[in-house]
Amino acid sequence: MPGCAFVDGQYVAPEDAKISIFDWGFLHSDATYDVAHVWQGKFFRLSDHIDRFFASMDRLRLDPGKTRDEVRAVMHECVRRSGLREAYVEVLCTRGLPAPGSRDPRSCTNRFMAFAIPFVWIADPARQARGIDLFISEVQRIAPASVDPRVKNYHWLDMVGALFQAYDRGAETAVLVDAAGHVTEGPGFNVFAWVDDELITPASGVLEGISRRTVIELARARGLPVREAPLPAADLRRADEVFLSSTGGGVIGISRVDGVPVGGRPAGEFGPVTKQLQAAYWGLHEDPRYVETVEYG
Template structure:
């Protein structure tokens, strides 16, 4: 695999990036992470990803043991060593291993890691041209009272079971609900619904995606009536357009929900608002206020 990782203070090839099976990150999903992307040689909103990663570590009482500037340097260096122009760049902090014979998390030595690999899409550009078929999955998203979704986490069994269901039902990805008829989020993305000039995204039970924030800012700038509130699944079915937001692709068009065409367009035709958000999102990648050139040296 092409890429570069940073483990135990060293830069290594992806196949040499390993952790102990006794690390609670592996045994208990006891970890946090963040993912930024590099597009055409530039990080996008890197400061926002670092902010969120630091906040997640603090909330989970994890100490990555490295400061913000070192994290930034490590990310640049992973991309530089991998020689990637378009990259998926992840930071991780795991709980680590407890003292021998102990189950006390306070005895764990937390571990910081990072890696850069080629860009990973939620839906590749070909699929994005015709939009995807989103399935409303059966599993309930893990409740915010159990695991705070604003902390980026690996509690993904609900999503993974939902993905199996989506593929069996002919879909391309899955969205989960809060179990009471409201849209939550999906594996790696937030959800937006368009109703005329209004754009709605769920207010709670979700990760506050960096792309979600970008879409909210863009929608306001473009004069849409941006609403951050509860979004019913029934409402989603009546939307004119639906799109997903993710670091893995920006605004990703959804043209079918459970196999039924969204809005009044023919199946596979991306709606005008989604197209506008997509174009505006990628245009921001040319704006120096949002980008940071990779230090290729």
């Protein structure tokens, strides 16, 4: 795989990016991470991703041993060395290894890593053109009282279980609910529904996605009513438009929910709100206030 990784202070090829199996990031999912993307040689909203990464690490009492500027420099360097113009750029901080024989997280030496690999889509444009089928799983997203969903985390057993259910039903991806049966999020994305002439995205129990924030800002700037509110599964089923938001592809239209065409449209055809926000999202990638150029040299 093309790309470049940064592990234990060294830049290495992706196939050489390895850590100990005794790292608690692996053994206990005791880690956090963030993912930014590079599009046409430019990072999108990089400062916002770095802010969220540091907020996540603060909440978990993890110390990457790097300043914000150093993290930014490593991300740029991974992309520069990879030569990738479209990249998926991840930074991670794991709890690391404890002192020999200790089970005390305070004895661990935290480990910072990063990598840049080719852009990873939730569903690429060709896939979107064929129409994406979203399944509403009855699997509950891990409770916010147990794992703070604002901390980007690897607690994905619920997500993976829901994905297998979706595949078993011929759907392509899944969204999970909370204990009240309200929609939360899915593997790698937030959810939006255009229902009763307003845009709703779940208010709580979700990662505060950078793409979600971008969509909310874009909608407000266009005078579209948008609200962060509980989203009952029934409202997602009757919505006129449904889309996902993710660093892995921006605004991604959904054609069917539980096998039923959204808004009665043919597969791959999307409503005006989805189309408008999708165009606006990619348009922002030209706006110097949101992008940062990679110096490939």
